Amino acid sequence: xxxxxxxxxxxxxxxxxxxxxxxxxxxxxxxxxxxxxxxxxxxxxxxxxxxxxxxxxxxxxxxxxxxxxxxxxxxxxxxxxxxxxxxxxxxxxxxxxxxxxxxxxxxxxxxxxxxxxxxxxxxxxxxxxxxxxxxxxxxxxxxxxxxxxxxxxxxxxxxxxxxxxx
Amino acid sequence: xxxxxxxxxxxxxxxxxxxxxxxxxxxxxxxxxxxxxxxxxxxxxxxxxxxxxxxxxxxxxxxxxxxxxxxxxxxxxxxxxxxxxxxxxxxxxxxxxxxxxxxxxxxxxxxxxxxxxxxxxxxxxxxxxxxxxxxxxxxxxxxxxxxxxxxxxxxxxxxxxxxxxx
Numbered sequence: 168x169x170x171x172x173x174x175x176x177x178x179x180x181x182x183x184x185x186x187x188x189x190x191x192x193x194x195x196x197x198x199x200x201x202x203x204x205x206x207x208x209x210x211x212x213x214x215x216x217x218x219x220x221x222x223x224x225x226x227x228x229x230x231x232x233x234x235x236x237x238x239x240x241x242x243x244x245x246x247x248x249x250x251x252x253x254x255x256x257x258x259x260x261x262x263x264x265x266x267x268x269x270x271x272x273x274x275x276x277x278x279x280x281x282x283x284x285x286x287x288x289x290x291x292x293x294x295x296x297x298x299x300x301x302x303x304x305x306x307x308x309x310x311x312x313x314x315x316x317x318x319x320x321x322x323x324x325x326x327x328x329x330x331x332x333x
Numbered sequence: 334x335x336x337x338x339x340x341x342x343x344x345x346x347x348x349x350x351x352x353x354x355x356x357x358x359x360x361x362x363x364x365x366x367x368x369x370x371x372x373x374x375x376x377x378x379x380x381x382x383x384x385x386x387x388x389x390x391x392x393x394x395x396x397x398x399x400x401x402x403x404x405x406x407x408x409x410x411x412x413x414x415x416x417x418x419x420x421x422x423x424x425x426x427x428x429x430x431x432x433x434x435x436x437x438x439x440x441x442x443x444x445x446x447x448x449x450x451x452x453x454x455x456x457x458x459x460x461x462x463x464x465x466x467x468x469x470x471x472x473x474x475x476x477x478x479x480x481x482x483x484x485x486x487x488x489x490x491x492x493x494x495x496x497x498x499x
Binding site for chain 2: 191194195196198199202203205206207209210211213214227231235318321322324325326328329
């Protein structure tokens with residue numbers, strides 16, 4: 168038996184896991200909160216990346232878009248972590264033995280790095296990405312990569328339900 | 334009349350392909366979830382502004398201009414993908430109380446939006462700060478937010494009840 172199998176067996180035997188799995192409303196309720204938090208992240212990412220793509224336009228300013236939407240990318244992450252962990256504890260084998268789950272976590276790691284790469288230069292200079300042609304192209308590439316990564320995270324998340332091992 | 338229509342829908346070539354295909358349904362569902370998260374997130378941008386909880390330094394009309402194009406494109410995709418999933422098992426979905434509740438809540442959200450635009454939004458061009466946003470507009474924002482959270486919950490519950498109901 169692999170370590171992952173052993174971990175799943177141990178987790179599934181805990182009283183917390185058995186409560187989550189046996190009370191019918193817990194998992195759909197936790198998934199609903201998870202999806203609402205995802206909704207905040209994806210919409211904020213779209214608004215931020217859309218501004219990065221529109222290099223020339225002036226209103227709303229990049230500084231305003233960053234101030235308004237970046238918190239709605241980062242704040243929901245603790246909520247996603249807690250609800251995600253609850254789902255894992257409730258049904259450990261569904262996620263911890265599932266390649267889609269690890270694909271999702273890999274994409275998430277890259278998406279976080281891309282988001283940081285987009286936002287860190289803005290702290291010193293809100294117009295950083297719009298100052299030179301080369302930077303405008305870099306910003307567009309980062310924005311497209313970010314949109315694809317976050318869409319991929321959501322799609323991989325839904326596929327967890329279809330690739331679980333038995 | 335309705336049962337015959339649902340049966341014919343379910344027997345259509347598209348519905349059969351979705352039902353019998355290995356990966357068609359999960360792909361359509363992934364796109365549906367992606368679209369729904371953007372519908373809810375973009376509507377929440379307007380609702381939170383109406384309530385004076387976010388985007389306080391921008392007018393309500395600036396926020397609707399920013400968010401509503403996303404709302405409508407994503408809503409169109411959500412309706413198309415939702416109809417495709419419904420068709421694959423039309424008789425069963427039509428009986429599902431959570432789907433029925435979800436559709437009623439969407440109609441409610443549509444009515445709330447229509448009332449807001451026809452009645453509550455009069456004078457919206459003058460609402461430049463949250464202080465100026467009248468109570469009737471705040472109420473519309475609160476109702477909208479509550480309805481869309483309930484719609485997300487119903488959507489998630491459909492997946493847990495489809496095959497368990499008689």
